[in-house]
Amino acid sequence: MADAADFYTGIVAESYAPLKSFSPEPDPYAAFVRETGGPALELGCGDGDPLLALRRQGLDVEGVDSSADMLERCRARAAEEGLPVTVHHQRMERLSLGRRYRAVFLAGPTFNLLPDDDTALAALRRVREHLADGGTALVPIHIPASTPADQLGVARTATAADGAQLRFSMVAEERDEAARTQTAVLRYERHQGDDSTVVDRAWALHWYLRSDFEKLAAAAGLVPVSVTDADGRAADDDTDYLVFRLQADPHGTS
Template sequence: MTSSYSAFAPIYDELMNDIPYDAYVELLDLASAGVFGKKVLDIGCGTGLLSAMLAKKGAKVTGVDLSADMLEVAAHRAQSLSLDIEFIEQPMQQLDVGDTFDAAVISIDSLNYVIRQADVEETFRRIYSALNKGGVLLFDVHSLFKMDEIFLEGPFIFDNQRITYVWQTAPGDELHSIYSELAFFVKQEDGSYRRFNEVHMQRSFAVPEYVQMLEEAGFQIERIFADWEDEAPDEESERIFFQARK
């Protein structure tokens, strides 16, 4: 993954406006028996959109992300909405927040950016330590079907008249991983276009592997479902959700 999101961060929300973050709030609200008054850890929080939505519901939110540029956008969002959200810059596999929480969430395949299995395992261990007894972890990942087949159907082209990108994909070095190169063209006020490039790496694991990693960290699996629906994953599911309890 690129080391800086300085160009990407300002347009991130526009590219993600079809993501049903409100559904994520509802899922976490249900898993936590209500988020009002609960301490919630938003891991891989990006520009803080989900953090802000949870804070508006009365949660006490701490957002964590490895990108200072993303967190700058998140902090501005929280300030503009008069929301008291703490943001911490650190990779999730190095999570060290100095507090305990009632719930943790890793939304919109953020965990897939952790490539090494040992780092995924460490992420789960650190989240487990950061949760109060009975605390819940909710996250989603790309399915192996999406990683191994759908992503490799590229290149993909996006154009909304202001932002255009060309997304080229190739198998990564690790099993069930994807290497992506994206060329962005962003229209400026004078009508010209500014170009910048992004390189991303993502990796996923089979559902039984995630279950084993979670259980080895101490979690109890409560629910596994797919594609925003209350249904078990099948061979063509694209997004797999896990709900686990300490």
């Protein structure tokens, strides 16, 4: 499973690019990197959004992702533009790059893809180890909403470059409030003439209340310097989309 929220990596990632549902705006992340200074690292960079946009602006940013296929797409996109880019094939919770960064960030709530609190804590510890002195991590998280019943099975469609008809739908969803998990079954279809391929894929999210995440960060040796909502305003305790800015706790250990 890729770190990035890649709703288009069904049967063939290249073919499903028209069904991509989320491309983060690069400006907030460019501003963050300029504020903190480089080098910077994007966790869960996927196929290069917004990493490549930041590289176009001359920012010193590298990327890391757990999906080799997505990183290959990222490299190919960069090569088409003659854009130098450095990306690493690793998982967040096992991150070991041998250098430190002034900025470490996730472009969107990719952190929710980590399956449980233990994995999340391991990832935060690796973030702490990769922060330079005075460096800052930017970690958005959210509490996903349940999908309305009348939206289950409703397909999005697109046409691939080779003329194949692509369909994407969510066919089932289960939510466990106690475990703080929500698992959807996503269906990818590719139809061309008499050829049809259908692939179902589980898509699991694990969420955190603000207090839960703050405890994990503290255990990893990180302290929040700000917590805002999606619009950059100070977040309330019941806000369902939180953006944490974290720095190393000078009195703690990782």
